[in-house]
Amino acid sequence: MKTSKAVQIISVLSECELKELDNFINSPYFNSNSNIIRLFGLLKKQYPGFDGAKIEKELLFNKLFPLKPYNEQIMKNLSSELLQLLLEFLAINKYRSRNANDKELDILSELNTKRLDNIFQSRLKKLEKDLLDTTHMIHPLFFHLHKLETIKTQYLLSRDKQKYAADNVMKAGDYLIYFFITELTRIAIDLNANMTSFNIQHKTDLVQEVLDKLDFAHLLEYLKMNNYPYSEMIEVYYHRLNAMLVGSGENYHRYRQSIIDNAGRFSIYELASLIESLHNIAIQRVNDGVENAIWDEFEVVKMKLEYGTITLRTGGVISLLNFRNVIFTTVRLKQLDWVEEFIEKYIDLVNKESKESIYNHARGIIAYVKKDYDLSIRLLSNVALDNPFYASDVKTHLAIMYFEQGHYESCASVLDSFRHMVTSREEFSTIFRDVNIRFINTVTSFIRALTGEKSRDIIQKAKEKLLSYPMVNHKNWLLNKADQLLAEMQN
DSSP: OTTSHHHHHHHTSOHHHHHHHHHHHTOTTTOOOHHHHHHHHHHHTTTTTOOGGGGOHHHHHHHHOTTSOOOHHHHHHHHHHHHHHHHHHHHHHHHHTSOHHHHHHHHHHHHHHTTOHHHHHHHHHHHHHHHHTOOSBOTTHHHHHHHHHHHHHHHHHHTTOGGGOHHHHHHHHHHHHHHHHHHHHHHHHHHHHHHHHHTOOOSOOHHHHHHHHOOHHHHHHHHHHTTOTTHHHHHHHHHHHIIIIIOOHHHHHHHHHHHHHHGGGBOHHHHHHHHHHHHHHHHHHHHTTOTTHHHHHHHHHHHHHHHTOTTGGGTTSBOHHHHHHHHHHHHHTTOHHHHHHHHHHHGGGBOGGGHHHHHHHHHHHHHHHTTOHHHHHHHHTTSOOOSHHHHHHHHHHHHHHHHHTTOHHHHHHHHHHHHHHHHHOTTSOHHHHHHHHHHHHHHHHHHHHHHTSOOHHHHHHHHHHHHHOSOOTTHHHHHHHHHHHHHHHHO
């Protein structure tokens, strides 16, 4: 029974969840089968390791029914019943963790159905006040308001008060449109990011078709002219969509300014989502070669720190990739004093298990920028290579520094291990793999030209290839190095 679905579920529960499950299974409201209680008791004793020999079906059956011969069907039925209880437990636990407003709306719906009008009215007024008095936009707010107006409509219709329901029907429609617009922009942006990252093309795209037909600018103008509530928030989503899908610096800066102007209107979670999408747009502008776009990315980094969103979705810690991005953005701008202060101030907010590696990586990159190669090599050599992006950083910079020092054998060795890593790790995207392979091939050509054939043509051909590639890891360094080597070999 070790591989049974029931055991799989129990094994991943926390100790606290296991205690809650025990109470659940022993509750007559949810379970009246004493054999299920006893079966769970036997399995619970093996938590969390679940010794296979001790939970074999035959052994469990003998402990449950010591006077009966083994019956496969009985065990199947008990296993199936236990599994259903476990799934129900997961569902109920999920419901308990739902947003309070979601649960309150369910309560209102049931109070209406049971015609408990006095309780219904008092709770309705409280929830409506809570939602309308919300000073910060919470992601599901519009959907909650839509459901609230729908419940109010249902109440009036079921009490033969149809003539009073028109306003509620109208408001339910308004809030649904708000929700539709915000969700549509969110989905469009997520789809765009996915397609860009993984080079995925869809045969059909209903979201884009709807966006093409939707006159967003006209709709927004209508909302503002008629003083609709939440129009300023809708405008933020409009600017986000334009910045992501239409591009241009003007659209980007409009979106950035709209976030700053309306930051106080959003919950911290919604604000974090908006700033993160701004960051992604800034990064894309950098990758597209937009002049001074790197400064925009730096400003977004500072926004994340200012508004406290950088740790929001990661349980109060700064993720490895977020910390890495801050380092690379700031060192590219030579903001070394700022980044050194950042490291010392925020290093304790990274995952404890990775803290030493992250610290060595950050300090190693700074040492590299300062051309203190011996220190950089020592620091980067102590970075764990579990994370593929950190591994790529380490290999790239080690190769460059060994090359700059004339240690071509060491450089070649790093490049060989780098090539194996890039081609063998499945977590690398095609784009990521290509930009690094191009780096490896180019540096390998440099080494061959300097130590083997000593041919200027090899470097010239490598440079021509570089110029033809849209993206190459450390492209500027490679081009500058090619020009330097060509000049030296000319003389």
